[in-house]
Amino acid sequence: MEISEAKSQFPIFSKKINGKQLVYLDSSNSAQKPLSVIKSLDNFYKNEFSNIGRSIHTLSVNATNKFEETRMSVKKFINASSKDEIIFTKNATESINLVAATFGQQHIKKGDEILITELEHHSNYIPWHYLRVNKGAIIKFAPINDDGDILIDKFKELITPKTKIIALTHLSNVTGTIVPIKEIVEIAKKKNIPVLVDGCQSAPHIKIDVKDLDCDFYAISCHKVYGPTGVGVLYAKKKWLETLPPYLGGGGMISEVKKDKVTYAPLPEKYEAGTMPTAEVVAFNESIKFMQSIGIENIIKHENELTNYALEKMKKINSVNIIGNPKNKAGVISFTIKGIHPHDISTIVDEEGVAIRAGHHCCQILHERLNLPATARASIGIYNTKEDIDILCKAIENCRKVFELK
């Protein structure tokens, strides 16, 4: 499929918002869904619904097969070595919590250090904070510069013999910084420290190859990858999943249950307790197929062009300040307008049908570092066009008009 046809695949764009055509620039928050994903959910519930795993009947066998087909697709999508390395969770938040809890239980003791960065979303900080509270771990924040790039030299200095794990984002949801994960993993490997990558923002926008990155853990939220809500992915190297303790306990994750002894299911079921979001996992396969039908290289090219177009145009508007200027930037553009609070910006552009986000974007540490209480954020997706950017810029001009800025 040509990228120019992508937008037509999303039914939501036929809706009017405040009487205007929808300009959706909040994909970093959550992406819209193509018709194939919506149809899959509808079809599964109408014609194919059953729980997966244990039952012998036809519906269950077929549902299980479809569920496992998505696992295979995810494996290929991120180039994992085995399907057993793909665990379905609720979202990336749960994926990171799973690692923090199980890795923490086995490997973290008082005084051990966890190295994260100032760029992190709360979901890649709070799970580690629990280990600080419960185990006496120390959390260190690798600093960034004003451009939004991690200072690699400072990062190296923060690694000590007590550093037990490094956790960091692949793509900042505020500055759009693409973090050089490969370089960081190489540094970590020399000291034998595992690396968890928060891939929430990167998965829909850049090529993911976990073998090439050589990271130990990779977390994804499927709703940001044009998929349904309620599904996340945790990629983890097999050696970790085999040796770490289980996370949630319950049905499906056990092998044998006795009054005095419990053994656990093999991978990946060991980490998939209880009834899974079956229809949603099945539908997520359509999201991957959709992205593959366009081609990740074409997606990257399209979104880069749009990002550059938007940056150039926005910078020309008086009193607009773009947050960060990283070496490698994806389509996440946070900005402020001198004299107008981001919440007022968001309300005013919404009148023009433009959906952006305003606030701290779950990154209070980063906003504190940048000395900003809040920012407005326009984030680009597969369906955005130059016309969308033009409408955004016009809406920003309207903010200046409403606030009577010179």
Add this chain to the structure above:
Amino acid sequence: MDLKELYQDIILEHGKSPRNFGKCEKYTHEAKGHNPLCGDKVQIFLNLNKDKEVENLTFEGSGCAISMASTSIMTELVKGKSLKVAKKIVFDFLDMIKNTQQIKSEELDEDQKIKIMSLSGVKQYPMRVKCATLAWHTLSSAMLKKKEEVNTETIDS
């Protein structure tokens, strides 16, 4: 919905140049308020004299035009009132934002009523109601000498 109903001139003017901004030298009551969704913060300082009148009322903080204007207008209108009347005005304001277009307070003159009612447009924007009410809840907390910070996520509107 016309944006000008939300961003009336009086709101923009108070938002740009808030009255009674800064910590006053002498105060008997104070309280902090926080809207964790957007990061708006406000701190209220209230000085009550021996006749139980609000002798001074000032604030510090940062936020959007709606929250700054609402706080500024609040300090103007409540200053000089008795504690009892001040509580009544807060109650009536919150009632106006939630339920009506008009402010009921008989203690306010016509000009003051027009000023306070400029904020009622916020009703059309459910996500913005908390911007307008944060300072008023915080003032209420100060008057009641409550210790904990006001958090818009744990109060009703």
